[in-house]
Amino acid sequence: MTVSHAMSDDGAPARWWHRLDDGRIQCDLCPRDCRLHEGQRGLCFVRARQGDAMVLTTYGRSSGFCIDPIEKKPLNHFYPGSSVFSFGTAGCNLACKFCQNWDISKSREMDRLMDAASPERIAEVALDQGCRSVAFTYNDPVIFAEYAMDTADACHALGVQTVAVTAGYMHAQPRREFYAKMDAANVDLKGFTERFYFAQTGAHLAPVLDTLQYLKHDTACWLEITTLLIPGHNDSVDEIEAQSRWIADNLGLDVPLHFTAFHPDYKMTTTPRTPPATLMRAREIALARGLQHVYTGNVHDRAGGTTSCNGCGAPLIERDWHAIVRYDVSDDGRCPHCDTALEGRFAPYRAGFGRRRIPVRVAVSNA
Numbered sequence: 424m425t426v427s428h429a430m431s432d433d434g435a436p437a438r439w440w441h442r443l444d445d446g447r448i449q450c451d452l453c454p455r456d457c458r459l460h461e462g463q464r465g466l467c468f469v470r471a472r473q474g475d476a477m478v479l480t481t482y483g484r485s486s487g488f489c490i491d492p493i494e495k496k497p498l499n500h501f502y503p504g505s506s507v508f509s510f511g512t513a514g515c516n517l518a519c520k521f522c523q524n525w526d527i528s529k530s531r532e533m534d535r536l537m538d539a540a541s542p543e544r545i546a547e548v549a550l551d552q553g554c555r556s557v558a559f560t561y562n563d564p565v566i567f568a569e570y571a572m573d574t575a576d577a578c579h580a581l582g583v584q585t586v587a588v589t590a591g592y593m594h595a596q597p598r599r600e601f602y603a604k605m606d607a608a609n610v611d612l613k614g615f616t617e618r619f620y621f622a623q624t625g626a627h628l629a630p631v632l633d634t635l636q637y638l639k640h641d642t643a644c645w646l647e648i649t650t651l652l653i654p655g656h657n658d659s660v661d662e663i664e665a666q667s668r669w670i671a672d673n674l675g676l677d678v679p680l681h682f683t684a685f686h687p688d689y690k691m692t693t694t695p696r697t698p699p700a701t702l703m704r705a706r707e708i709a710l711a712r713g714l715q716h717v718y719t720g721n722v723h724d725r726a727g728g729t730t731s732c733n734g735c736g737a738p739l740i741e742r743d744w745h746a747i748v749r750y751d752v753s754d755d756g757r758c759p760h761c762d763t764a765l766e767g768r769f770a771p772y773r774a775g776f777g778r779r780r781i782p783v784r785v786a787v788s789n790a
Contacts, residue, residue, distance in 0.1 A: 500767025511561025734763030
């Protein structure tokens, strides 16, 4: 049975911190290692010192709940065509200048978090709405890990799966505890140079690569990767070649990779949109390096949305944006033409959820 954190007006007790000799406390959740005096908050803004302890100020509070297609996360090999109950909170532990959800992830206004629900209530609503999974998304679930983990426990008790959509910027111990409760993850690999990471996100590349290798080799969590290609910043042939080689050598050829289109936003309003041709070129480079499932996103590209059989090459799942337009996979996830197993998680398919996005209000429940 799930036991949710005790909640007060100021937040819920946080995990992964310790006291320092100089009187500060240090957050041990992510490589930021924020050191806080009384009343201070970490860079993420939602983990704060109160007295001699750390609290999560957004526990039980959300920026909103929606039902999305699972392909929007994006996850193309995790129960394709299914619906996912999605929510986030506020704040972020990265400082991406190109953030596409900056109004949520960079929010310092806790009053924006108008929707509230206990982990148990979220699981109940997801099940009632026919969603196969719950996604922790919109902002990074790393910073609301306690809330996400309690919600994952409540979901699993009802047979609902869980998905983390994350930048993967996390220390090893909390990473082990967090991903033990996740069924799938899409990790946003922002780029493939330390220079890009530090200049554009204020973070570092190495911890993200550590997370990717941990997920692939040490967990049962299904993994897919997304890279938002930003013109002139992380879309060079050399960088995409290097990233594709690293994935092939360190994760394997079967990890799905999504190249998605940037649109001008936040602090990059003068940077142009990503041309479709850039995405298609990146996909060709990754495929040439042997990666088996490479996709394009945020564009209409039927070829870039198609999942093909590794055995005979037959197109098995065709997509237009987030909508499945053709599905030809057996109930147990095999090619009907040559019987090759398709990598991922599959169940009997009846009809895809499509491209809909359905906002949902969840009644307050903090029992």
